[in-house]
Amino acid sequence: xxxxxxxNEGPYNHQASDSAYLFARNAIEKGHTVPRVFFYHDxxxxxxxxxxxxxxxxxxxxxxxxxxxxxxxxxxxxxxxALRRGIKDELLxxxxxxxxxxxxxxxGIQYDRLVTFGD
Amino acid sequence: MLHIVNKSATERSxxxxxxxxxxxxxxxxxxxxxxxxxxxxxxxxxKIQAAAAGLKIYALxxxxxxxxxxxxxxxxxxxxxxxxxxxxxxxHRNCQSWL
Amino acid sequence: MSDMDMExxxxxxxxxxxxxxxxxPHGTVYALEGLEVVLITAxxxxxxxxxxxxxxxxxxxxxIDTKGIEVKDFSKTYRALDGYDIEKLYVDQSSLDARGLTxxxxxxxxxxxxxxxxxxxxxxxxxxxSF
Numbered sequence: 240x241x242x243x244x245x246x247n248e249g250p251y252n253h254q255a256s257d258s259a260y261l262f263a264r265n266a267i268e269k270g271h272t273v274p275r276v277f278f279y280h281d282x283x284x285x286x287x288x289x290x291x292x293x294x295x296x297x298x299x300x301x302x303x304x305x306x307x308x309x310x311x312x313x314x315x316x317x318x319x320x321a322l323r324r325g326i327k328d329e330l331l332x333x334x335x336x337x338x339x340x341x342x343x344x345x346x347g348i349q350y351d352r353l354v355t356f357g358d
Numbered sequence: 359m360l361h362i363v364n365k366s367a368t369e370r371s372x373x374x375x376x377x378x379x380x381x382x383x384x385x386x387x388x389x390x391x392x393x394x395x396x397x398x399x400x401x402x403x404x405k406i407q408a409a410a411a412g413l414k415i416y417a418l419x420x421x422x423x424x425x426x427x428x429x430x431x432x433x434x435x436x437x438x439x440x441x442x443x444x445x446x447x448x449x450h451r452n453c454q455s456w457l
Numbered sequence: 458m459s460d461m462d463m464e465x466x467x468x469x470x471x472x473x474x475x476x477x478x479x480x481x482p483h484g485t486v487y488a489l490e491g492l493e494v495v496l497i498t499a500x501x502x503x504x505x506x507x508x509x510x511x512x513x514x515x516x517x518x519x520x521i522d523t524k525g526i527e528v529k530d531f532s533k534t535y536r537a538l539d540g541y542d543i544e545k546l547y548v549d550q551s552s553l554d555a556r557g558l559t560x561x562x563x564x565x566x567x568x569x570x571x572x573x574x575x576x577x578x579x580x581x582x583x584x585x586x587s588f
Contacts, residue, residue, distance in 0.1 A: 240448050242444075242447065245586070247457065247487075247588075254364075254390045254391075255364075255390075258364070258389060258390060261420075261440045262440060262443055262444060262447075264440075265439075265440040265441045265443070265444050266444045266447075268441070269441060269444055269445075271444065271448070279490065279494075280486060280487065280490055319490075319493060320490060339497070340493060340494055340497040341497055341500075341501070343494065343497075344474075344494070344497055344498045344501050344503070345501075347472060347474060347498075347503075347583075347584040347586070348468060348470050348472055348501065348503065349468060349470070351448075352447050352448070352452075352453060353453075353584050353586070354362075354447055354453060354455070355455040355457065355586060355587060356364075356455065357364075357455065357457040357587075358365075358457060359579065359580055371511060372479075375479065375510065375511055378551070378572060379510075379549075379572060379575055379576050379579060380576070381576045381577070381579075381580050384580075451583075452580075452582055452583060452584070452585060453585070454477070454579065454585040454587060455587050456479070456587060457479070457487075457587045457588065
């Protein structure tokens with residue numbers, strides 16, 4: 240089954256991105272696919288490579304980058320939400336790209352399920 | 359339908375709204391801070407137990423454990439792991455997160 | 458890279474999309490950015506239902522004046538939804554009652570649903586996105 244995931248909150252402040260990551264990883268382990276994760280609202284803040292969490296904490300952004308590289312996940316950051324919050328192409332971590340909201344709607348149309356994680 | 363609730367029932371109204379608008383036979387999965395509602399002695403315990411008559415109530419085990427609540431789960435609440443969360447989404451035709 | 462340049466995904470699939478607005482405007486950005494998703498979805502020719510429940514009904518108040526807080530007043534956009542072929546707007550009676558509101562207090566025409574009607578509407582959706 241194909242799962243689309245929508246993340247509406249940034250890293251660390253909320254558990255949303257962590258829950259979404261564990262959901263995605265477990266879905267893949269069970270033989271499902273996660274072709275795309277869409278980042279909206281403050282969720283766009285998951286995409287910046289400028290974050291430097293302490294050594295003993297997980298790095299939410301690099302964890303997404305790694306999962307995306309290993310399993311071909313398209314990490315899409317909403318352009319309008321990103322520009323509002325100062326997220327630009329040159330700040331993106333590997334695997335993330337900026338595109339339009341149409342990419343979110345497409346997930347709803349094309350995939351079997353769309354699961355939202357937020358506040 | 360699978361309803362997903364992630365906020366503490368003593369902080370937000372999302373659990374109440376979910377229980378009000380979930381059709382009989384639907385599944386409700388409590389994750390993140392919503393798992394406190396599924397524990398013995400909590401303010402929402404009576405609500406959850408009443409709802410369990412018509413709905414299937416699940417709580418995410420890793421979120422319960424992370425909050426020191428793993429040993430306090432109400433009877434009638436099914437504890438699942440992230441794999442179980444994935445199965446619930448796959449088994450239901452649609453899902454809705456009560457943000 | 459604009460939002461509007463990729464309107465048709467070419468699949469011809471039409472799904473039932475419900476947007477569930479449960480949050481009041483202005484205190485958080487969800488209502489405003491949620492509305493942006495609704496407009497884009499309509500451009501993909503999907504079957505869109507827009508639901509306002511709980512504090513979401515406050516988004517539709519008549520007489521909203523945001524000048525004093527210096528933010529955009531997007532409530533007028535709700536009146537323009539017709540032009541985007543978004544005609545299915547729903548509010549539930551319980552949420553109006555709990556806030557001392559009636560249909561007359563709202564800026565647009567909506568269909569008022571009972572809890573049972575709202576349950577059924579929700580159940581028949583393919584995709585539910587909540588803001």
